[in-house]
Amino acid sequence: AEVDVTPYLMLGNSSAGTLALRHICVHAGRAGSRDAPVAPSHPFLLLYLNDTQAGLPPPAAEPRRHRRDTGVLAHDLPGYLREQGGEKSDCSLRPFPVSFAQLGWDHWIIAPHRYNPRYCKGACPRLLRYDYHAPNHAVVQSFVHQLVDANVPQPSCVPYRYSPISVLMIERDGGILYKEYENMIAESCTCR
Incomplete structure (x- = not known):
């Protein structure tokens, strides 16, 4: 606090x-x-x-x-x-369900039809708590913005950890392949 x-x-x-x-x-x-x-x-x-x-x-x-x-x-x-405005405007993970048809990928991804990549949004607090896992650079940047030069931007709210997604896809030769794509779902946020 x-x-x-x-x-x-x-x-x-x-x-x-x-x-x-x-x-x-x-x-x-x-x-x-x-x-x-x-x-x-x-x-x-x-x-x-x-x-x-x-x-x-x-x-x-x-x-x-x-x-x-x-x-x-x-x-x-x-x-x-x-x-x-604490909890509502703080940097946090937000849901964003999307279908592969909306992305134009439904011609090569068979399943799943939808997934929730999530995103990070919100203001980074002036004092970055330990649970943000913010690097030391972000802590210093926040102080520089407040105390030295307001032209230096405040740290930004970005994903910190990701998880993979597994898909069934159609290969160029028409075969079906099970594949896992890394870093497709945001799991937590940080300020950098």
Whole structure:
């Protein structure tokens, strides 16, 4: 998840702010055998600052937040993701069933008549999560686009893994052949 943490900074007597975070594991799982517990994961936090040279804004008139409020950020994240269009516009796999007749290939492909090659569509998030399997280059390119030069394009949503398709086809000599074509169905997406 990505969130602007500026409103959660607690300002003291100095101009330096403090940010208190508490990590709560919501989905505890098991690895390997049924009884082998998974070691608790450590949260990964990446902070970057926009250099406004103005420092933090002056504290608001509202009362200072106390340590017991540190869990508020976790409660705000679902709303934040909905507001940003999260799941609907994120880079993801989309269905696209097509017939070989539509492609003009039905004169040499006997079966199957249809297949779903799928495609990837959507915006790549500014912070590329581990489940995108994005290369390091894409992570750097995203930061360059945001912080250095907006003319550098953001990473693009593209297929990451593919599976084959098996077909029965008519050969030039009229014979029938079973053939497997690699990389015909997109199975997952990434940002590159």
